[in-house]
Amino acid sequence: MSGRVRLGAVGAGWWATSNHFPIFAGREDVDLVGVCGIGPELEDVRAQFGFGMATNDYDELLDQDLDAVVITTPHDLHHPQAVAAIERGLHVLVEKPVTLTAEQGWDLADRVREAGVHFLAPYGWNYKAFTIEAKRLVEAGRLGEIQHVLCHMASPTRGLFAGDTNHIRSLWDSKTSGPDPRTWQSPSRGGGYAHGQVTHSSALLFWLSELRAASVMAKVSNVGAAVDLFDAAVITFDGGALGSLSGAATLPDGNPYQVDLRIFGTEGVLLLDTERERVSLHRHDGQQWDLDIEPGAGAYECIVPPNRFIDLITGASTENNSDADVAARSVELIDAMLRSAAVGGAEVSVHGPADAGAADPHEESA
CATH class of the missing domain: 3.40.50.720 (NAD(P)-binding Rossmann-like Domain)
Known part of the structure; x- marks a missing residue:
């Protein structure tokens, strides 16, 4: 337009x-x-x-x-x-x-x-320069077929999910009141670490890898809170790859957020770590890519996505790193994790054979 x-x-x-x-x-x-x-x-x-x-x-x-x-x-x-x-x-x-x-x-x-x-x-994080470069390496086939993944996230968010939600305002300045505990600390409204934070790490994983979870076994721990503060899961993806996922809300205030992804393929391994600000892809044939990342670039910020939204509408950009397909894959994994945890960690299906949301689940959304 x-x-x-x-x-x-x-x-x-x-x-x-x-x-x-x-x-x-x-x-x-x-x-x-x-x-x-x-x-x-x-x-x-x-x-x-x-x-x-x-x-x-x-x-x-x-x-x-x-x-x-x-x-x-x-x-x-x-x-x-x-x-x-x-x-x-x-x-x-x-x-x-x-x-x-x-x-x-x-x-x-x-x-x-x-x-x-x-x-x-x-x-x-899907719009950081170093994650975009990691995506290009994966798209170029440097990993081969993905066989195993690790997806970990931890953040200083105990107060958001189980205390004074206003403590997080020290990170983002707002003249309004702080986060509403009726949202962040309510199970029925999507409170808890899985919906509030694992949504970030899983969406980054799904965008980078184009995987889709097929089944999951998960446990969560509330440690006295009304919602989950700790999450652990074993995932089987479509195609047979295995994965482990973890999340923790109790980093001390002031510590950098941890997002640690490791993707193991038939031809190499990708490591992406926002806390220590490193991305590497090492192949079995000896080829290596170790990206130079500007200090501080791993810290979370959300400046590019709102700008990209407008650019997509105006036609100034065609690159959407967090479209409806990526978002749905994250949602369905977290939904299945919480369902599994509710029945003691039993394995549950993430999606049925006709539950792809589209004829081709890998088709890019607008």
Whole structure:
């Protein structure tokens, strides 16, 4: 499309106001048409970022002349709100986890394909220069056939899931209140480490590898919290590759986030480590790639994804590193992990033979 992107936003809490809204407000090709939210701070948010209107009614927001919607509401609201926007032909940026169930995740992927709209889940690590270079090495066939993966994540998020959620505001400055514990600490609304953090590491794995989980055996530990703080899983992927996954919420404050992926193929091994900021691919034939990474580049930030969302709409870019397909693969794995944990760690299927969300599960979403 040409001209300015007319953008609406549903959700006006800590993450939207600390990350997304400043980015959109700073672009000359975006008109902030309206914002939908609840609470006494909504009018202040409207004025701070220059939205044209503010409303408590999502339908009223969608009735505006919009091109796209950014959705940063509680996790359990993402699916119905995204569906309503897609049905109107709007492009959508949906915060992760994009849904809480596999069925809903693939439903969004189907709807995006059918509507021909852009869909982006803002996974920041998927847009780092060093992860993009790692992706190119994998796409070039340097690994061969993938046989085994390790996917680990740990972060200083105990307070987010089991304490004072406001502690995380020291990392992202927001003039609104901090994260709502009714979202992050509620099992029914998608609280807990799997939905809140493993969503990042698994989405990075699925984008890099193009794998899809077939079955999983998982255990979680709450250690007195209402939601999971620790996660462990053994995964079998389509095609037979095996994997191990772990997650932990209890790094001390100030420690860098850990995302550690190791992908073992028939021809080589890829190591990607955000904490120690290293990427290497070593092959059995002696060829090696050891990437130079700028110090500090492994730290999490989410600047590129909102900008890329607008660039996809305007045609300035065609590269989507976190489309609906990647998001759905992450959702269905986490859904299956929690189902397995609920029955004592028994092996459960991640998807059925007709549960691909599309005729070809590897087909790229818009």
